[in-house]
Amino acid sequence: MPVRIVATPAAREAIARLRAARGGGLMFVQSAGCCAGSVPMCFPDGEFLVGAGDELLGEVDGCRCYIDKRLDAAWGKSSFVLDVEPGEPEGLSLSAGEHLRFVTRAAATEAG
Amino acid sequence: MQYVAPGQPGSIVTVASRYENFIGGKWLAPTEGRYRVDLTPATAQPITEVADSTPADIELALDAAHAAKDAWGAASATVRAAVLNAIADAIEQNTEMLAVAESWDNGKPVRETLGADIPLVVDHFRYFAAAARAEEGRSTEIDKDTVAYHFREPLGVVGQIIPFNFPLLMAAWKLAPALAAGNCSVMKPASPTPWSILKLMEVIEGVVPPGVINVVNGPGAEIGKALASNSRIAKIGFTGETVTGRLIMQYAARNIIPSTVELGGKSPNIFFNDVMATDDSFLDKAVEGLVLYAFNKGEVCTCPSRALIQADIYDEFMDRCLKRIAAIKQGNPLDTATQLGAQVSAQQLNKIVSYIGIGRDEGAEVLIGGGRARFDGELADGYYVQPTVLKGNNHMRVFQEEIFGPVLAVTTFTDEADALAIANDTLYGLGAGVWTRDGNRAYRMGRAIKAGRVWTNCYHQYPAGAAFGGYKVSGIGRENHRMMLDHYSQTKNLLVSYSAQPLGLF
Numbered sequence: 001m002p003v004r005i006v007a008t009p010a011a012r013e014a015i016a017r018l019r020a021a022r023g024g025g026l027m028f029v030q031s032a033g034c035c036a037g038s039v040p041m042c043f044p045d046g047e048f049l050v051g052a053g054d055e056l057l058g059e060v061d062g063c064r065c066y067i068d069k070r071l072d073a074a075w076g077k078s079s080f081v082l083d084v085e086p087g088e089p090e091g092l093s094l095s096a097g098e099h100l101r102f103v104t105r106a107a108a109t110e111a112g
Numbered sequence: 113m114q115y116v117a118p119g120q121p122g123s124i125v126t127v128a129s130r131y132e133n134f135i136g137g138k139w140l141a142p143t144e145g146r147y148r149v150d151l152t153p154a155t156a157q158p159i160t161e162v163a164d165s166t167p168a169d170i171e172l173a174l175d176a177a178h179a180a181k182d183a184w185g186a187a188s189a190t191v192r193a194a195v196l197n198a199i200a201d202a203i204e205q206n207t208e209m210l211a212v213a214e215s216w217d218n219g220k221p222v223r224e225t226l227g228a229d230i231p232l233v234v235d236h237f238r239y240f241a242a243a244a245r246a247e248e249g250r251s252t253e254i255d256k257d258t259v260a261y262h263f264r265e266p267l268g269v270v271g272q273i274i275p276f277n278f279p280l281l282m283a284a285w286k287l288a289p290a291l292a293a294g295n296c297s298v299m300k301p302a303s304p305t306p307w308s309i310l311k312l313m314e315v316i317e318g319v320v321p322p323g324v325i326n327v328v329n330g331p332g333a334e335i336g337k338a339l340a341s342n343s344r345i346a347k348i349g350f351t352g353e354t355v356t357g358r359l360i361m362q363y364a365a366r367n368i369i370p371s372t373v374e375l376g377g378k379s380p381n382i383f384f385n386d387v388m389a390t391d392d393s394f395l396d397k398a399v400e401g402l403v404l405y406a407f408n409k410g411e412v413c414t415c416p417s418r419a420l421i422q423a424d425i426y427d428e429f430m431d432r433c434l435k436r437i438a439a440i441k442q443g444n445p446l447d448t449a450t451q452l453g454a455q456v457s458a459q460q461l462n463k464i465v466s467y468i469g470i471g472r473d474e475g476a477e478v479l480i481g482g483g484r485a486r487f488d489g490e491l492a493d494g495y496y497v498q499p500t501v502l503k504g505n506n507h508m509r510v511f512q513e514e515i516f517g518p519v520l521a522v523t524t525f526t527d528e529a530d531a532l533a534i535a536n537d538t539l540y541g542l543g544a545g546v547w548t549r550d551g552n553r554a555y556r557m558g559r560a561i562k563a564g565r566v567w568t569n570c571y572h573q574y575p576a577g578a579a580f581g582g583y584k585v586s587g588i589g590r591e592n593h594r595m596m597l598d599h600y601s602q603t604k605n606l607l608v609s610y611s612a613q614p615l616g617l618f
């Protein structure tokens with residue numbers, strides 16, 4: 001299992017709340033920009049069909065996190081931090097809580 | 113002049129305290145009675161409240177659409193075209209009101225909604241009214257006594273999910289062909305821009321048969337999914353981001369229905385050295401062509417967000433462009449002089465500003481702009497970003513990732529082959545621009561760029577009749593063209609024998 005993503009305490013709390021409320025697992029898929037703002041999409045586990053073109057970044061409290069391999073290569077980021085911030089979820093993503101959404105940041109050791 | 117903000121005394125736009133869903137020709141309160149506040153990005157102040165719907169409301173909308181679909185599908189092309197033309201007429205008569213509502217909901221300058229968005233909406237309905245009338249089936253004489261007839265039949269009820277960047281125009285791009293082909297629609301607007309389309313529904317509710325158009329507002333994770341994965345839709349149309357596009361296509365695959373997805377882009381805008389051969393109006397047009405990255409605040413899937421400039425004209429050409437960018441008038445979107453309005457949401461604003469930081473960190477040079485734009489007074493909390501230009505190279509993240517803001521990444525190229533290599537070095541393939549006085553070169557470049565639309569000596573024009581859609585991860589399908597009638601129809605073949613002779617097999 002790769003470990004290219006870690007979560008902040010706030011993100012882990014949001015995941016725990018969401019799992020308790022929904023009664024099921026979750027997964028994250030990094031979005032590519034456009035109107036969805038390059039945020040990670042949070043789906044019920046298994047909702048998004050991953051394939052050979054997707055890279056597993058790691059697991060956060062049992063939630064698998066993926067990125068498109070071509071996007072990963074284009075971004076060239078070695079590691080990510082999953083966090084939450086005020087805002088609404090994008091696309092069909094689950095919210096991280098009332099007026100909260102998940103975001104990914106580059107690890108602090110890395111520019112960008 | 114500056115328009116009075118919607119809902120204020122003297123405004124041409126009335127604002128109710130809350131808006132319900134438009135279902136079956138009626139305004140229906142969301143089943144669970146929940147509403148949420150809709151802000152204007154110009155001031156970050158509330159406009160109104162809109163429905164915060166649940167999957168039960170999608171089912172109500174599907175009920176209404178299914179109740180309407182047989183009569184609408186059986187209506188003659190003459191009748192359907194008359195409805196589309198009546199929609200166009202009603203919108204045209206309310207151009208100014210809708211332009212102001214659209215500007216206020218989205219943050220885009222009213223000069224754009226008056227000059228582009230709303231007139232294009234009107235024309236789009238007229239184009240598809242005409243296309244529906246001119247459509248003909250085909251018949252083939254298989255042999256002397258056998259004829260294959262082909263009839264176009266409506267799919268039935270379609271689901272349509274639209275983005276925030278052109279709320280009314282994207283609605284028109286999807287509704288006009290769907291209705292022209294005899295379908296009924298259940299549409300989910302984007303969460304940041306739920307209101308202007310409801311003003312549009314107020315304008316056209318008297319001319320659209322009940323149930324033919326249904327609009328339901330609410331969160332994507334609940335009602336977007338409930339619509340896209342529903343077994344009662346016959347097609348899903350989506351414009352938005354790539355991961356969501358993949359998920360939409362997965363839902364469509366589960367129900368074995370077609371999908372059209374128009375996704376992101378990182379479009380190159382290529383300027384060859386001959387644009388500077390003469391100091392004339394064409395050069396002026398090319399300079400404007402570069403500055404069009406700021407059109408609609410850069411919140412366009414086809415934003416020409418990568419400018420590739422031939423190295424030997426870079427200094428002089430960029431100097432002219434930077435002067436034009438410096439002259440951009442930014443401010444209240446309701447001022448007809450404003451050229452650059454507010455980003456659609458606080459999160460878009462934050463993302464754009466963070467990308468400018470990423471560009472700086474990876475060594476890009478900030479040629480102009482570089483941060484949030486601040487205004488005093490009522491605009492103080494609005495979501496404004498300075499028009500920004502970053503100089504760097506195509507391997508930088510700001511050249512590869514879609515920023516969706518008024519941020520241009522600029523680099524140079526040596527020759528045609530170099531320009532083409534840089535242009536195609538992207539995941540996306542939605543739009544591109546080529547500027548040159550050499551027609552042969554323009555043709556070669558246009559054909560070699562892997563993108564669905566190559567603007568040649570122009571940019572950001574979206575006339576009905578020019579097919580629009582993506583190569584690569586920018587999507588599947590085309591819009592804006594009569595071929596859309598195929599995407600929204602079934603083909604019925606009657607294979608008819610006019611012979612009385614048995615086959616003789618049994």
